[in-house]
Amino acid sequence: MTPQQQGGGQDGSPSFTRGSRVSKPFARAGAARGQLKTRITLLLLLAGLALLAVQGGLFYREATAELRAQLNDYLTTQVGAVVTDLDDRLAQRSQLLEAAAKSVGVDADTLPAEAPRLAARFAHLNALFDSVVIVDADGRIVGDAPPLPGRVGLNVQFREYFQRSLRTLKPVLSEPFRARTSGNRSLVALTAPLLDEEGRFAGMLVGTIDLFSPEFFGDFLHFKVGHSGYLTVSSVRSRTTLFHPDASRIMQPVAQPDENPLMQRALAGWQGVAESRHGRGGARALYAYRPLSSANWVVGAVLPADEAYAPIARLTRVLLVSGGLVGAVLIALAWLVLRRLLRPLDTLREQVEALHEGRYTGPLSPGGGTELQAVADAVSGVFAERQAAEAALADREAFFRTLNETSPLGVLVVSAGGEIAYCNQAAHHLLSHDGTPPLGRSWFELVAVDERDEVASMWSAAVAMGAPVRFSCALEAEPAPLLTLRFQAMPGDGPARYVGVLLDISAEEAARQALSMERERALAILESIREAVVLTNHLGEVEYLNPPALAMLDQRPFELSGRPFNRVARFVDCASGHPLNIGTLSIDGGARQVDLVRDDGTRFAVEVTVSRVGGAQGFEDYRVVVIQDDAPRREREATHRWEALHDPLTRLCNRRGFHQALSVLLADEMRRGGEHAVVMLDLDHFKAVNDGGGHLLGDALLQEVAKLIALSLRASDVVARLGGDEFALLLYDCPLAVAERLLSDLLSALGNYRLEGPDGQLYRISASIGYTRVKPDDQIPADPMARADVRCYAAKHGGRNRLVMSGD
Ligand SMILES: Nc1nc2c(ncn2[C@@H]2O[C@H](COP(=O)(O)OP(=O)(O)OP(=O)(O)O)[C@@H](O)[C@H]2O)c(=O)[nH]1
Incomplete structure (x- = not known):
């Protein structure tokens, strides 16, 4: 049940169960409210007093000015009356005396x-x-x-x-x-x-x-200025006092300037009313002076300031007393009014306190007007947000606590001095293998002795800079380190705390060592094989070359570290000469024949095989480039290719080579329009040479005939030995008339040739030649060759040593 449901106070506001203990913020709030009330009361009091002071001051000023004006009038009138009276008396006496003298x-x-x-x-x-x-x-x-x-x-x-x-x-x-x-x-x-x-x-x-006769100054003894004031009459010429209520001053010098400066001014001619102090430290008084016209005298009236301003003093006392009474009443009233006005604040504080302590869940309603209700609504909103944030924070805390405790990673909180302040279960398991709980122990005690100094040094340096620290180390244990740990820590929520993550990397370390040994072995193998092997990283930078690779690339090891492979080994395409880089060489696609260009420009026929190693599970891959000398194989292949198309005895094309050349011509649409001649040549009675001079002589004759034929023709023409003593010629762009002339010359050359046998016998040679032109409807090499062959046969049967041209 909420406090509101329990019932309200007498004024209808909600009542709350007061907690037995008031929390500090709310105790301070209560005290602050008391201070607020006191301050407002004092403020009102000061304002009232200031108002009274201003009003009183203005009133005092006006009243004083008015009173002073009246005093001026009064004193001026008094002195004027006396002067007039004295002037009248002296004038009357002077006139009488003068009239008597003249009479x-x-x-x-x-x-x-x-x-x-x-x-x-x-x-x-x-x-x-x-x-x-x-x-x-x-x-x-x-x-x-x-x-x-x-x-x-x-x-x-x-x-x-x-x-x-x-x-x-x-x-x-x-x-x-x-x-x-x-x-x-x-x-x-x-x-x-x-x-x-x-x-x-x-x-x-x-x-x-x-002077003191009743008809003269004797009257002045009873003349009063106010109640305590008096008259004076002084002689200007002799500067003596003629009349003064104090008889001891009569016929004495007038007051000195420091005693009464106004008297001195009056003796010098000034008349009027002014306020002055009578001598040093004397009482203040109002002085009025006026000279006589019938005598060189000055009449003065003196009115003590106490009497002159007595009404003002009385008025001031009345004002102070009434102000004090009004102030006291105001304070009491202000206190009562403020107490009532601030009561909703008390209610709000109590409601907020109850809300804070969970004794109240309803909306805040302190009363006291819309402004305070707006504040209460705002506070309600803040509390609601705070509760939601606290719930979310508790959830997150529970989540992270669970995560932390179930994490396979060890989590530590370490002081700057290395003392372990917290560790999760994983860290506890890793660090308490010797049975001692790690909490409170120095982190360095757990590190293997031989690594302890280094770890402490790194730790101190990181703490001094406030920087993260990361290192791997072995733990101290008997008889030998059990675990190798990687510790990574960052400054935590203060300079004195580091939050660290602990990971058992023993297996990783063992694997690394095994890998290192494996690498050593692999390098030893690479050093011992004949093929050139280059190892590059995933960026294509050279990491390793074995000795054959260094020799092949004409490089020195110290020049190669980190250099791009494409600068260490420049490959070009065998046929086009276009440069190739390692990226364009197919990986794991088998060997590729390319040319290697050294820095001095020399080219080598090589076979390159690029293989990729590693790269699995996110690791970087490497490339192994194997380079082999490809020149012997490529020479063998060229020989085979040449032998397939050529006659080894005469080094002319063989039948396949001739067919190939003629096929190319027949397939070339551009050249089909020209006039090309196909010639078949068969030596006459060659068998007799073999029989007479031997087979070797026959071979020599065949070679000499090949030379004679080649010399008779253009280099671009094709000469082939089809087999035995049979030759075929393809004369490009050669009309039959031209061919006839060439072949006639060839017959002449053959006829003039003599070959000496081993026994000194000379052998002559001739040939039967048939020839034809390549016709547009020839489809295959056999078409023109058959026609030429027919004509060659005709020449043979026509008596040999002759030409027969196909007329078709
Ligand atoms: N020395 C040598 N003789 C060969 C070679 N190939 C074929 N012969 C010989 O060449 C001779 C060819 O003789 P035939 O075909 O009868 O022609 P022939 O003797 O010139 O007579 P006709 O053509 O009719 O004038 C044979 O005796 C073959 O043994 C070769 O490569 N070397």
Whole structure:
């Protein structure tokens, strides 16, 4: 029953029997799924945090820019209000002082005397000035209101405001100074020049302002910039601090450039709002500076950055806290969602694991959507293919195992060191003849001692090159080697393993040795026979020549190894002279008469017999070429042929030769049209020669007559002795008239001839001759010969020593 048949889980997915042991790949798959969930959760968290960071950053940037713009406006407004207020107060006081100075007519000389009166007149200015003093042209205070003991008589000639006012004859605001007569307070002085009627300097009216009076900087002590900010007023000319919440800095030099670079810029003319750090390592603050138009002062407002950006900091804290809370919620949600989403993966892993362990055979159905089902289908297909491949592999393995174990060939697996790791039954049988199992033994121990070094050397060389190795060797056994084996090995599935094939070649080796001895014997025989014998391989290359062959071919042995036979022995056809090679000489077809042409061009009549040996069962064949001197036989044959057609006494043709020549003529259609003469000649009274001079003399006469006849005719004509003293002549292309003349001459020659006998007697000779022409209807040689013979007979009976021509 498959797991699916056993029932499904609560969610309808198949349930499986969990194995007691989880295989490594599936354990890794489970761990990987956990890692995947963690990674996705972290990824989501990081994405959420990144989103929050980007949004928070953008928000922070916008909020900071907006806040900074508002702070700029705020500080600019604050500083502007203070500057405007100071300008108004100074302008109001300067105008009042100048109006008072112009309201009185003075003279430099009378001013000291009139000063008390004038001071009383200017007492209304004390509402705006701390005090009002009248200074004469020499710089000496000559009157004051309200009166202050010890003030009149003081000389302010060297005060800078006195000098500037004297020089410009215009109202001047002094640099702050501490007035000893006024309790060392910080004062500034406004001057208004007193001019006489002619406009000459007669003195000046000076109103002092207590900088920290409630009407002036005293208000600033309560002036707040934000909650913790403050105002400053500095003098550009003297570069001193006129007002600062820290009283110890009043009337002190302004901050140095490294302490407050913006202050230095403001003293140089810059106005605006900027952020800077207060001194090295100091707190950051926003600074706003603006100069007064009525005095050479700069008003500054300082707002610490902590307070200025406090809303941003609060906002950031809120963002971080809310982001953290959102992130935590997101993580929890992502974890739960992923757990649910990845549950089909768990199901798939469990199903694949069950499939792998054989606990499940059905199709994979993990649920979780079409994509995962597609993966499951693909995995199902792979498993099906794997199972089919495993079944096929098992079949092949069983087949090869059976083949291996039943093979007559020994199969070995040998390590690179020569140790036998495996052997099949055949190899086991071959190698365990001494009773010791071969497995685990060194291959070299089994080799015969005298061959062991050579085998080890070949083995080492082959292993070093990773090349196949093949050798034959005898096995070590007592008392003598039992087997001769051929071992052929190739590198196996790794450099340390060789797969070898072992074959018992003892019988083969014995056969080879027997064959070698047989060959030795055959060579000895070949060396001893008279016929020339050449041995060639299947390619026609010379492998062996016996001494008669070397002599016949005029060759030396060392020149012949591997040379093509057709270059060693050149044969030509006897009649045509066409070259023949060993391929065209019939094999096993009997002897063939050919001519042998040596390198020097000389030709020999030889008889060649070519035989094939070997070639059975796929072995290469050899050819044995036997060459015999054929000259004697061929001479005998020629003699027989000549004797059959010729008369041995006169060496003329005999009757058969003449018949043959005449038959050829009669058969030659071309020549039948010509005029040819056939002559029969019979000596007259030849018997008398024999009888008188003896038979030998008769033979001599016959020979002389043959010569006389041959001399009378053309070489192409045929002269035959038909027998006894009877001759026949065939005169080609010879009309009868010509024949008559020739034969007449012959008769004359015969008549003139004298033959001396042994006893000194001279013998004369004559002949009876009949002749005829070859006629178109002559069929056989006897036809014209009969006609000529009749005429010869007629000549004989006509008185001999004459010619008789056939008229037919
Ligand atoms: N020496 C010699 N004599 C031969 C040979 N053959 C035949 N004779 C002789 O030649 C003679 C031929 O004689 P015949 O046939 O009678 O002719 P003949 O003597 O010439 O007489 P006619 O022809 O009638 O003139 C015979 O005595 C033969 O013995 C031969 O080869 N040698």
